[in-house]
C-alpha cells in the first residue's frame with residue numbers, strides 16, 4: 001500500500017457563484033479546509049444539510065475549479081492533472097434523461113466499457129443483484145442506482161467519492177455493497193470518501209469520520225472507532241451524528257440570538273412588505289375561493305383555472321369524475337404541491 005496520502009487539502013476556501021450573479025451573491029460553501037486522507041482509508045463525512053459535503057466531493061472529483069487553496073489527489077492537482085482511477089458517484093446521475101432511455105442494461109454496461117472488466121462486472125452483478133435484461137427506462141429508482149454503482153465500480157478505481165448514492169438501495173444490497181467497498185480498500189489499497197445521512201448498519205464501515213458544519217471541519221477526519229478517552233467513545237455513528245447536528249443547530253440559534261448571524265430559518269416574526277404583497281397575491285388566486293355551482297359548470301371552471309395557469313405557470317389542475325354524480329374530485333398543483341379536494345356539486 002502506498003504511503004503517499006490519497007488526498008491532501010490545504011487552505012481550501014470555496015464559494016458558489018450563481019451564474020450571472022454579482023460578487024455579493026456568492027455563497028461560501030467551504031472555509032479554510034485542511035486535511036489529509038491516507039491511502040486505503042474509508043472516510044465518512046458527517047454534517048447537516050448544507051454543511052458542504054457535496055461541494056467538497058465535487059471539488060475532489062475535479063468538477064469545480066477552486067479559487068483558493070490546494071487540492072491534491074495522489075500528489076497531483078486534481079483539476080489540472082485528473083487521476084485516471086478516480087470515480088465520483090452522485091445522485092444527479094439517475095435524473096439524467098440519457099440513462100432513462102429504452103436501453104437494455106447489458107448493452108448499457110458494455111457501452112461504458114463493461115466488456116473490459118468482465119470479472120469485476122460479473123462479481124458486481126451478483127452483489128448488486130442486477131438483471132442484465134432490465135431496460136433502463138422501466139426499472140425502479142433503486143434498480144437504476146444498482147446499475148449506476150455497477151458502472152462506476154467495475155473498473156479498478158483508486159479513489160471513490162460517494163455522495164449519498166446508497167439512499168435508495170434495499171438493506172441487503174447496501175450491506176453487500178459496503179462489504180465490497182471494504183474488501184477493495186483492504187485488498188487493493190483503494191480509498192473511499194462517503195457522504196451520507198443514513199447511519200444504520202454503518203458502524204463497522206469507516207476507518208475515519210469527520211464532522212462538517214457550515215463549510216468548516218469541526219472534526220477533521222479522525223480514526224474510527226474513536227479514541228476511548230474521547231467524549232463520544234462507545235457511541236454509535238447514529239448517536240454521534242444526532243449529537244453533532246443538534247449542537248450545530250444550537251450553536252446557530254445562539255449566534256442568531258447574539259446577533260452574530262442573521263436569522264433566516266423558520267417563521268418570520270416581522271412580515272416584510274414583499275411577504276404582505278405575496279399574501280394578497282396568493283389569496284386572490286387561492287383555489288379555495290372557487291365554488292362549483294353544478295356539474296354543468298365544471299368545464300367552465302376548468303377553463304377558468306387553465307386560463308389562469310397560462311398567466312400563472314405554478315397553477316395546474318385536473319378534474320376527476322367520481323362514481324357519484326353529486327361529487328367531483330379536483331386536483332390542483334401549486335408549484336409542486338398537490339391539493340386534492342372532493343367538491344359537492346349542488
Ligand SMILES: Nc1ncnc2c1ncn2[C@@H]1O[C@H](COP(=O)(O)OP(=O)(O)OP(=O)(O)O)[C@@H](O)[C@H]1O
Pocket residue numbers: 016017018027028029047048049050051052053054055056
Ligand atoms: N449551485 C449552488 N449555488 C449556490 N449555492 C450553493 C450551490 N450548491 C450548494 N450551495 C450552497 O453551498 C452550501 C453547501 O452545500 P452542499 O450541497 O455542499 O451541502 P451538503 O452538505 O452536501 O448538503 P446535503 O446534506 O443537503 O447534501 C449550502 O449553503 C448550499 O446552500
